[in-house]
Amino acid sequence: MRARAAGVLWVGGFTLLLGLFIIAGVVLGETPVAWADLRQVILYAVGLQEGPVNEVPYAIIVQIRLPQVLCGALVGGALALAGTMLQGLFRNPLAAPGLIGVTAGGAFGAVVAYHTGLAAASLMAVPASAFAGALVVAFVVYRVATRGGETHIPTLLLTGIAFTALIGAATSAVLALSLRSWEVAREILFWSLGGLEDRRWEHVLMVLPPVVLGSGGGLLYARELNILTLGDRTAATLGVETAAVKRNVLVLAALATGAAVAVAGVIGFVGLVVPHIMRLLVGPDHRRLLPVSFLGGAVFVVGMDLLHRTLIRGILNAPEMRLGVLTGLVGAPFFIYLLIKQGFDGHLE
Amino acid sequence: MLVLRRLLPSLLLGGLLLLVIIHARVARADGSYPRTVTFADGQSIVIPRRPQRIVSATLVSDHILLALVGPERLAAVTRYAADPSNSFVSDLVRRFPPTRQLWQTEGATELLLTWGPDLVILASYSDPATIAQMRDTGIPVLVLSHFSSLEDVRANIRTLGRAVGEERKAERLVAEMDRRLAAVARRVAGRPKVQVASYTVIAGRPFIEGASTSFDAAIRAAGGENVAVTAAGYQGPVTLSMERLLALDPEVILVPGDGEESPDRRFLLSRPGVGGLRAVRSGRVLAVPSRYFHAISHHIAESVERFARLIHPEAFAGEEAP
Numbered sequence: 056m057r058a059r060a061a062g063v064l065w066v067g068g069f070t071l072l073l074g075l076f077i078i079a080g081v082v083l084g085e086t087p088v089a090w091a092d093l094r095q096v097i098l099y100a101v102g103l104q105e106g107p108v109n110e111v112p113y114a115i116i117v118q119i120r121l122p123q124v125l126c127g128a129l130v131g132g133a134l135a136l137a138g139t140m141l142q143g144l145f146r147n148p149l150a151a152p153g154l155i156g157v158t159a160g161g162a163f164g165a166v167v168a169y170h171t172g173l174a175a176a177s178l179m180a181v182p183a184s185a186f187a188g189a190l191v192v193a194f195v196v197y198r199v200a201t202r203g204g205e206t207h208i209p210t211l212l213l214t215g216i217a218f219t220a221l222i223g224a225a226t227s228a229v230l231a232l233s234l235r236s237w238e239v240a241r242e243i244l245f246w247s248l249g250g251l252e253d254r255r256w257e258h259v260l261m262v263l264p265p266v267v268l269g270s271g272g273g274l275l276y277a278r279e280l281n282i283l284t285l286g287d288r289t290a291a292t293l294g295v296e297t298a299a300v301k302r303n304v305l306v307l308a309a310l311a312t313g314a315a316v317a318v319a320g321v322i323g324f325v326g327l328v329v330p331h332i333m334r335l336l337v338g339p340d341h342r343r344l345l346p347v348s349f350l351g352g353a354v355f356v357v358g359m360d361l362l363h364r365t366l367i368r369g370i371l372n373a374p375e376m377r378l379g380v381l382t383g384l385v386g387a388p389f390f391i392y393l394l395i396k397q398g399f400d401g402h403l404e
Numbered sequence: 405m406l407v408l409r410r411l412l413p414s415l416l417l418g419g420l421l422l423l424v425i426i427h428a429r430v431a432r433a434d435g436s437y438p439r440t441v442t443f444a445d446g447q448s449i450v451i452p453r454r455p456q457r458i459v460s461a462t463l464v465s466d467h468i469l470l471a472l473v474g475p476e477r478l479a480a481v482t483r484y485a486a487d488p489s490n491s492f493v494s495d496l497v498r499r500f501p502p503t504r505q506l507w508q509t510e511g512a513t514e515l516l517l518t519w520g521p522d523l524v525i526l527a528s529y530s531d532p533a534t535i536a537q538m539r540d541t542g543i544p545v546l547v548l549s550h551f552s553s554l555e556d557v558r559a560n561i562r563t564l565g566r567a568v569g570e571e572r573k574a575e576r577l578v579a580e581m582d583r584r585l586a587a588v589a590r591r592v593a594g595r596p597k598v599q600v601a602s603y604t605v606i607a608g609r610p611f612i613e614g615a616s617t618s619f620d621a622a623i624r625a626a627g628g629e630n631v632a633v634t635a636a637g638y639q640g641p642v643t644l645s646m647e648r649l650l651a652l653d654p655e656v657i658l659v660p661g662d663g664e665e666s667p668d669r670r671f672l673l674s675r676p677g678v679g680g681l682r683a684v685r686s687g688r689v690l691a692v693p694s695r696y697f698h699a700i701s702h703h704i705a706e707s708v709e710r711f712a713r714l715i716h717p718e719a720f721a722g723e724e725a726p
Contacts, residue, residue: 374648
């Protein structure tokens, strides 16, 4: 009972924190918006005031910052949750969403979209192609590692690594073929750095269904993931349909990660380390850990994006810096601090 | 007195000889080799003979050398120079067969050597391994390194002129460029500076040209104020958020491309909040072929003329554009 209350407290606390970060992400940014404008736009947006409103602050808050912040929350949440699910499934602290080939597949899809010129034809071509690439690669990895309906976890791990290398090589091949056009080469570089700049409502609408589906579905498997940490055989004797659980957890994680990769490129660190930080805070019980991971990942990415826009781009005036760089630069030292302070050794139980 | 009279023929003869020698030296100034050429970064090379098979491995040297020595003394040029969107000399460069056009300097040492060059022009942004390998061969390698100001342009023209033995043509090229710049300066003198920003989409991301770019130099010479520098303090080309562009709110936005069909222009006009920009409301998002954005040869004078006509149309009223 006490554990349950603590769980509710953690989830509630992180939800509140995420709400605060989202508000801060909309109110603060690279350039200042006057309080009067801000108030007018917010009142107008929630229907408490009649228009017309000033066009520029309205665009900045409603059309530029809000979709970017929401994309950040969905991307961070999806990556951290998928990371937690996969670490539980693999019973391996090094498992990250990239491990099942999703990130490599996404990057490949994006690169192909640029190389073939699809990217120039439509705004959504790159995310759509990245999403497709992520899912296709994840599916192939799963198929290769599954024999007679049973997925052998170490085989899955190795298959993921092998396909990541293979798809990475294919991506490099496309890059080499398109080195003559600067555009593609630069896009791949940008992709590998990750970012949320200029994400629009279209991107929010695109990423929302797979993330909600993947994350919501993932939350339903908390109990099974708990039991799976005891080993496949024990889980089976406890009535868990291990084959089905593995398949479904993989599909859901791939769905969420693929969507995240599609709209934000490769944002490192979140999917690997946020789950560990959350596990240190709330313990290994997936019923608590999964929702807190989602919220924690969302808070982390929204916070880093806010730092990126206000401090890095706004105050330090360094627009070259990328969000994906910042998440590693800030997140990794914090994690190292936790390792030293807590004597944390990556145990998942 | 007698001595002097006796020596007079010899003195006259000597004087005459001296004049002839001085004259010959002056006349041979464009032709005397070996000579030492010092670069903008202080390094220098010795060029043993007047180069006849020059390999130009940078877009900027393609432009300058075609004006100084013509295609005859160029063994190879870059392929970028054949693309009219990047090049002012694409017609001339198309005469070079593809086998004498260079794509990239990475791993190109062998290719460069097959052209049998007696002078190779590279740039500070060329592949460092290729630069080192070419230097090891003993063939004179000239590495250009500063490209962002009008003074850099003049210095590069003079350096190349000295290297290829065409100092006078180089001076004439600089003088012609300065004459055109001065003509624009007279037109825009006394007019209020127009606030201008560039907007270039690279790999799906918008960039703006800050300080130390040829765009900045050209805009200032054209009677404009580059807001990326004056209002944002940006250095070089940097990524630009829509939020920042709305805050900068320039009077004119220059995008690369051709008129209404410019993909960069369409990209900008599809951004949220774009209606809040002065330049959009007044129809002053103007497309200019991208070669004008990145001209770092004497052709920068054409960029300045083009930009000046766009941002100060009133100063050129009633005149046909060239």
